[in-house]
Amino acid sequence: MASRVLLFALLALVLSQAIASDPSPLQDFCVADMNSPVFVNGLVCKNPNFTTPEDFFFKGLDQPGNTMNKLGFNANLVNAMALPGLNTLGISLARLDFAPYGLNPPHTHPRATEVFTVVEGTFYVGFVTSNPDNKLFSKVLNKGDVFVFPEGLIHFQFNVGKTSGFGISGLSSQNPGLITIANAVFKANPPISDDILAKAFQLDKKIPPPPSPFSPHTPLPSSLFSLDERGAGRSPPPAPLRPKKRVIEMASRVLLFALLALVLSQAIASDPSPLQDFCVADMNSPVFVNGLVCKNPNFTTPEDFFFKGLDQPGNTMNKLGFNANLVNAMALPGLNTLGISLARLDFAPYGLNPPHTHPRATEVFTVVEGTFYVGFVTSNPDNKLFSKVLNKGDVFVFPEGLIHFQFNVGKTSGFGISGLSSQNPGLITIANAVFKANPPISDDILAKAFQLDKKIVDWIQTQL
Known part of the structure; x- marks a missing residue:
């Protein structure tokens, strides 16, 4: 089953077109010229006469990354800077390694949707929709499972197992970008004003957050493990999860839809281009489309x-x-x-x-x-x-x-x-999406992501 899942994932990557923010290729390939002094949107093309098979090759994604850090997490991103042949092709790949209870903290990719598959381990993952709902869509994933994180939405991956684990992500941009919420908000350079952050998160500027009680390999409290499959609670089931027939069938359907979405997608920024003078929205139509149905x-x-x-x-x-x-x-x-x-x-x-x-x-x-x-x-x-x-x-x-x-x-x-x-630009207010998601993101995840005591996390949640 795992090999089939990975095969479908690879097919989706191979067949995908340049989507999200990346420009469409205008020739067979445009290998990045890392030595060019010219600045363009993306990277300048290397002379195709000097292109070799090595330009389309990357070695080493079988090697685990170093997870000896506060989060117990490491990402090895293969983008156009690491693999020049990806330039203009609108896709990249990443290996995500997790220590036991390791966390890829709440973050966004401003230029890419992410499709994640588990190779080893059990993960609790989720994303939060934009305002006003701030709805948390979460799921427990086992080996071979796949989950999609839509472009620009805050999401996370958390290893809930007692052993190390890893997964592979496909991202719909040659340079997806990464915004770790805690770093971007609280560690900007130069810093965002304390007055702005205090008002945004409804905090006192003088509150000194206690040191986090977690290390990368510290088992988390059993209180975390109480969530159902919809993420309505706070954590995964206590017993190891084994794929059942219904789950396998559902995973296959999800992969099929993901594959179709990738194959049929066009090179667009966000909004589809108009195909006529106008398409006034029909607010009474029962049909669901990407955008709104046209009025006669x-x-x-x-x-x-x-x-x-x-x-x-x-x-x-x-x-x-x-x-x-x-x-x-x-x-x-x-x-x-x-x-x-x-x-x-x-x-x-x-x-x-x-x-x-x-x-x-x-x-x-x-x-x-x-x-x-x-x-x-x-x-x-x-x-x-x-x-x-x-x-x-x-x-x-x-x-x-x-x-x-x-x-x-x-x-x-x-x-x-x-x-x-x-x-429909969407709006994600950082404080609300992270600390007021519905259902809530686990206190353990937020405490580890922001290096806070859980009591401080609980207090912030009551203030927003």
Whole structure:
């Protein structure tokens, strides 16, 4: 069974096209030229006359990585930098190694969907949907099982076994990027202001978190092991899990759907391109599609392209002193398939739009009234903070999938307008997705990921 699962996974990788954010190849291959001084989106092509089989070859993914660290985890990523032949092909591969109770902590890939299969071990995995639901989809995986983590969503993998384990992940980009939530938020360089983090997580700036009681090889409390297959509780079943016929059949179906999705996917950023002048959303259709079903164009009116009220300030009487009024395809049906939306962001004095991401959109923000301190944090390993103070009329760009924030540093209310490069950009507020997922992410996982005492984790959860 394991060999069949791996075979299907390999077929999915081989047959997949350039999806997510990567550009489509315009020739058979474009081996990366690591010595070129030219900067492009991706990597410059090597002269094909000098290409050899070695450019398409990588050796060593059979070797386990070093997991002697606080998390008990190691990732060996084979992307276009490690395997030049992957350039423009829209895919990469990674081996993930885990010590007993090792954790790949809550993180996102801003440019890739991840498909993970277990080679050895038993893992508790999950991802959290965007606001407002912050719903946790979790599952216990055994050898040969496969799980998909959608692009841009916060997810994790946790080895719940007493022995080491590992898995293989396919990622739908030659450079998927990695944003470890704890590092990007609390270890940005230069640091995100304590005032911003304290307000975002509803913490006192002076609280010193106790050292984590965990080491990579410390068995976790039995309280963790109480979750059902839907993730409604907090952990996996106590007994080793063996694949049953029904589970095997389900895994095969999941693999088949994953394979079809990969084969049929086109090279797109997030939103599909329109195939006609417009496709006004039909809000009454019972059909589910990627986006929204088109309304009969014969019944389309000017009202379908009109929205009124963005001149009205939003209610900022809340803990954050912030309100967003998003005009997406659900609010303005004429936006369907057009790949853009608009939002008005209102701030009380010292109001904060806390650290968050848009999994499907780049955001361009302009200040209409007020003075704002804004910034975004790059992906691992740098976690570099790019920040700026904006005044009336200034514009700032937040790249797709990166954690960013806006903070009103003035003594008066202010507001701005944002354009977003998707009809449904999505919103993941980091504090809510991590500490207020539904059902909750296990305290043990959060304590290990953020190196906190579980009592501090519990306290944070009560504050949000």
